Amino acid sequence: MPSTILGKRIKRKEDPRLIQGRGHYVDDIKLDGMLHMAFARSIHAHARIKSVNVAAARSSPGVVDVITGEEIKGKLGLVPCAAGIEGLKVPDHPCLATGKVCYVGEPIAAVVATDRYLARDAADKIEVDYEPLPVVTDPEKALQAGSTVIHPELGDNVAFVARLEGGDWKAVESDSSLKVIKQRLINQRLAPASMETRGVVAHYSPGEETLTVWSSTQIPHILKTQLALMLGIDEPHCRVIAPEVGGGFGSKLNLYGEEGVACYASRKLGKPVKWIESRRENLLATVHGRDQINDVEVYVQPDGKVVGLKCWIIADLGAYHQLLTPAIPTLTALMILGCYHIKNVFVETKGVFTNKMATDAYRGAGRPEATYVIERVMDMVARELNMDAADLRMKNFPSPDEFPLDLPTGVTYDTANYQKTLKRLLKISGYSRLRKEQEKLRKQGKYLGLGLSTYVEICAMGPSSRMPAGGWEFGAVKVEPTGKVMVLSGTSPHGQGEETTFAQIAADVLGIPFDDVTVYHGDTFQVPMGIGTFGSRTTAVGGTAIHNAAMQIRKKMARIASHKLGVKPGELIFSEGKIHTRDGAKSMGFAEVAAEAIFAKQLPEGIEPGLAAHSFFEPSNYTFPFGAHLAVTEVDAETGEIKLRNYYAVDDCGRVINPMLVDGQIHGGLAQGIGQALWESHVYDENGQLMTGTLMDYAVPKAHQFPWFETETMETKTPINPLGAKGVGEAGTIGSTPAIVNAVVDALRPLGVRHLDMPLQPEKVWRILKQHATA
Amino acid sequence: MIPEPFEYHIPKNLEEASRLLAQFGGEGKILAGGHSLVPMMKLRLAAPKHLIDLGRLTDLKYIRESDGRIEIGALTTHFQIQSSSLLKEKCPLLPETAREIGDVQVRNKGTIGGSLAHSDPAADWPAAILALAGEIQARNVSSSRWIPASEFFVDLLTTALGGDEVLTAIRVPVAPPRSGHAYLKLHHPASGYAMVGVAAQVLLNEARHIESASVGVTGVGPKAYRATAVEEALRGKAPSRQNLEAAAAHAAEGIDVNSDLYASAEYRSHLAQVYTRRALEKALERAHGK
Known part of the structure; x- marks a missing residue:
């Protein structure tokens, strides 16, 4: 029977309160006697701290306490890193610096005051005596002999070297008919820049010995465990609440030193302590994304079949590891082959310390880098062989019947039909017509470019064997005596809209109105267990747990109803708030059966009272959504300005629960991916000073900079979960960046341009135009 | 923050x-x-x-015409200027400039007087007011004076306003017949300020040659300026592409050109020339249409 609610464009349950300003974010939490915290941060990228003088700050108006690194030593644990990489070097990462600082913005001391403004004023009065040390911000320089070593106790600046190899390289390298194409690609550092910055309210109750923490986080349950360890508090005494969270893009898949210090201060002072990050702090001291150098080498047959790919990755990790810092570039290695059946692979990933803020997950987290490498490379191959970029891709796609497909990278792609999305894209964009237009314009000296990107991503993270804290998800469904349903999820959506999709999933299983379902998440006292929201996992993994829990409820309700109605449970249908036989002759209301179950007057033998069920869903593999994108760009021949004329995207994220939310994810994702290609770059100077420390300098993409996006979705279901959903949170970001760069390079092809590094600022393009004009 | x-x-x-x-x-x-x-x-x-x-001084919020001039109160918002039908008819360069400022929130709250008095080197208004040869009213407790725009912008974030003077109004001439205007801007991708902004106001004579052209440039130097060499080069000339290009080549002449992460001084100078020519072309096209 087709679902009446799955796949429907249903408006978001969460929006009325959010768009009316009636939601509650961390900064809306106000508690009696609450104190406010501000941090003094390092102004040097690398320096010894000779002394920290807090006397003036202590006597500043409203100041209750000043906490330094020396004070918390041994009393507050280190900032954790959960990445499991063989031979990984992990430097000590205290919540507040002691002895030395390794990047600009590193917290040195915290001021606690009666008011946020007074705390900020006092933080300026903390005097730090620094002895500057040599600074290294370029990861290649950090690898050179004689470079300053950021953590001398670790020997050098190499945090890890990981190799991934598959296939028969001897055969490839001895085949003289193969063409070898090499290129260096730079994936620049970015700022996640979520709309809401970080924030925390820590409240330690000395009587009950409980710690309650409101945090703008994507992972309340993991945060709870880590804070309990950090502070030495019994975990059942620790509660973390993620209230409304205004975006994270991976940057809140973390535990930060500031959170630890807020908890420490609350326990020490016996009062609630709030810290709200400023935008400047957010750009400086919330994790950054990307920042890789990729040296790639591909081996191609004369007919365009790619047989081997090698890539050397230098990943700039920054000064310390945050929760998953070193794990992110290893995802690049895993997905480096994209959606092509390339049988030989070699990737060496080198993680390097520099005097900068840590990099970590940022929308896509390692996969946009991989997609950028392989999609730029495919365009270079097409050009080298004088083939059309679409034809070359078609030639290298595996056929749909080859799935599940084992790749030499060690991953197994679940299902796909790459040909179908690309063909559809070529059709809706009028690709061959655009190529003709391009030819005509080129004769007039005008630059029009077409850029393709056919991507695959790794989502629905993931099997527990591959995830540091487990990869399952928890879901629970409870039916109240009134017949209304409460759903609990261990995921922690922060803008994605799963209050809506989860309600759709539960309503579908139970045959009740969508409005009868209320979804809760983000509170560790309410939801007993959970992992969180990241890696495009929330619907595919978290949604499945809810689906499975709802199925248990349904089974139990069917048994109770069958007992009352005198039919077999299998004869009963759940629809429109009723539980009834197919012919409708025998029927009970959903609420009626709920009351039977809960009041427990005439339950069939062996049935326990109550209607509550939970499920831990453990996926057997990741999922691999895919899609095909086309960007059409024009280059202004006089100024080098790039105009994005059209953007087409055909995405396949498996089963779609709510098309409106999928559209939203794709649109936002496209904006961020295009932002990287055209505008965004987080720039440090050679002294380690951040040059793009405000939104006046760091170019976050804005709606008016984009054309209308033409998007379509297709549905190739995954067998990994019963919903068939794959995940879509990162797809747009992953697919779009190379499409833009491919389009601009294609536009400039008559000038002999083979590659341009991002962001494609107009001056860069103008210099090429100018060079060509004078040549 | x-x-x-x-x-x-x-x-x-x-x-x-x-x-x-x-x-x-x-x-x-x-x-x-x-x-x-x-x-x-x-x-x-x-x-x-x-x-x-000055939020309570609502009498400084007005746009009016008298004696062939338009006068605008200092607290008039960018949006009020952008949407004024009087200005669209009598001095269309101003609404065209207003449209390019910041975003909706900025245009709804920010004021023309505030912007001019702040004198950001990449703000939009200075270019337009310079091109229109406008005047700026300054008042203190005892007196009031009109400062010509050409004398108003002194240096980076520095104006001719005295320490006790409040900027209260701006006045510009009504655009005469056979005149045309344009404001063209390349937005800084982060701040939205002008990487280069060029305001052009041209007047044709009866022979349809350029009687006069005035060009205000912002975003390029430490303060907005009149590109006088461009203006001189165009006086009496036919509006040919060649003449415009030759004149626009002077757009950043003698200017200590800004440089930042998004545009070097060399590139900015080039942009100033291209945007000047394009602004003149657009202004001339409009003048011809009248």
Whole structure:
């Protein structure tokens, strides 16, 4: 029977309160006697701290306490890193610096005051005596002999070297008919820049010995465990609440030193302590994304079949590891082959310390880098062989019947039909017509470019064997005596809209109105267990747990109803708030059966009272959504300005629960991916000073900079979960960046341009135009 | 993003505002919308001890025509200028410039007087007011004077306003027949300010040659300026592509050109030339159409 609610464009349950300003974010939490915290941060990228003088700050108006690194030593644990990489070097990462600082913005001391403004004023009065040390911000320089070593106790600046190899390289390298194409690609550092910055309210109750923490986080349950360890508090005494969270893009898949210090201060002072990050702090001291150098080498047959790919990755990790810092570039290695059946692979990933803020997950987290490498490379191959970029891709796609497909990278792609999305894209964009237009314009000296990107991503993270804290998800469904349903999820959506999709999933299983379902998440006292929201996992993994829990409820309700109605449970249908036989002759209301179950007057033998069920869903593999994108760009021949004329995207994220939310994810994702290609770059100077420390300098993409996006979705279901959903949170970001760069390079092809590094600022393009004009 | 402590004053009339300004000297700063000043205060790049908010002086919010001139009150918002039907008819360069400022929120709160008095080197209004040969009214407790735009912008964030003077109005001539206008801007991708902004106002003679052209340039140097060499080169000339290009080549002549992460001085000079030619082309096209 087709679902009446799955796949429907249903408006978001969460929006009325959010768009009316009636939601509650961390900064809306106000508690009696609450104190406010501000941090003094390092102004040097690398320096010894000779002394920290807090006397003036202590006597500043409203100041209750000043906490330094020396004070918390041994009393507050280190900032954790959960990445499991063989031979990984992990430097000590205290919540507040002691002895030395390794990047600009590193917290040195915290001021606690009666008011946020007074705390900020006092933080300026903390005097730090620094002895500057040599600074290294370029990861290649950090690898050179004689470079300053950021953590001398670790020997050098190499945090890890990981190799991934598959296939028969001897055969490839001895085949003289193969063409070898090499290129260096730079994936620049970015700022996640979520709309809401970080924030925390820590409240330690000395009587009950409980710690309650409101945090703008994507992972309340993991945060709870880590804070309990950090502070030495019994975990059942620790509660973390993620209230409304205004975006994270991976940057809140973390535990930060500031959170630890807020908890420490609350326990020490016996009062609630709030810290709200400023935008400047957010750009400086919330994790950054990307920042890789990729040296790639591909081996191609004369007919365009790619047989081997090698890539050397230098990943700039920054000064310390945050929760998953070193794990992110290893995802690049895993997905480096994209959606092509390339049988030989070699990737060496080198993680390097520099005097900068840590990099970590940022929308896509390692996969946009991989997609950028392989999609730029495919365009270079097409050009080298004088083939059309679409034809070359078609030639290298595996056929749909080859799935599940084992790749030499060690991953197994679940299902796909790459040909179908690309063909559809070529059709809706009028690709061959655009190529003709391009030819005509080129004769007039005008630059029009077409850029393709056919991507695959790794989502629905993931099997527990591959995830540091487990990869399952928890879901629970409870039916109240009134017949209304409460759903609990261990995921922690922060803008994605799963209050809506989860309600759709539960309503579908139970045959009740969508409005009868209320979804809760983000509170560790309410939801007993959970992992969180990241890696495009929330619907595919978290949604499945809810689906499975709802199925248990349904089974139990069917048994109770069958007992009352005198039919077999299998004869009963759940629809429109009723539980009834197919012919409708025998029927009970959903609420009626709920009351039977809960009041427990005439339950069939062996049935326990109550209607509550939970499920831990453990996926057997990741999922691999895919899609095909086309960007059409024009280059202004006089100024080098790039105009994005059209953007087409055909995405396949498996089963779609709510098309409106999928559209939203794709649109936002496209904006961020295009932002990287055209505008965004987080720039440090050679002294380690951040040059793009405000939104006046760091170019976050804005709606008016984009054309209308033409998007379509297709549905190739995954067998990994019963919903068939794959995940879509990162797809747009992953697919779009190379499409833009491919389009601009294609536009400039008559000038002999083979590659341009991002962001494609107009001056860069103008210099090429100018060079060509004078040549 | 938290400013240093300051005292906030909200005068009821202009006289009180002038008096407060005179009283606080260098420690006082006028707030007239706050879309340039407040961000600087939050970054602690500006730290006035006294903030004098003109918000109550609603009589400084007006657009009117008299004696062949348009006069605009200092507290008129960018959006009011953008949407004024009087200006669209009588001085269309102003609404065209307003449209390019910031975003909707900035245009709804920011004021023309506030922007001019702040004199950001990449703000939009200075280019337009210079190209229109406008005048700026400055008043203190005892007197009032009109300062020509060409003398108003002194240096980076520095104007000809005296320490006790409040900017109260702007006046510009009504656009004559056979004239055309244009404001073209390349937006900085982060701030939205002008990487280069060129305001052009041209007048054709009966032979359809250029009687006069005036060009205001912002975003290029430490302050907005009139590109006088461009203007001179066009006087009496036919509006041919060749003439425009030759004239526009002078757009950044003698200017100490800005350089930042998005545009070097060399590239900015080039942009100034291209945008000047394009602004002139557009303005001429419109003048011809009349």
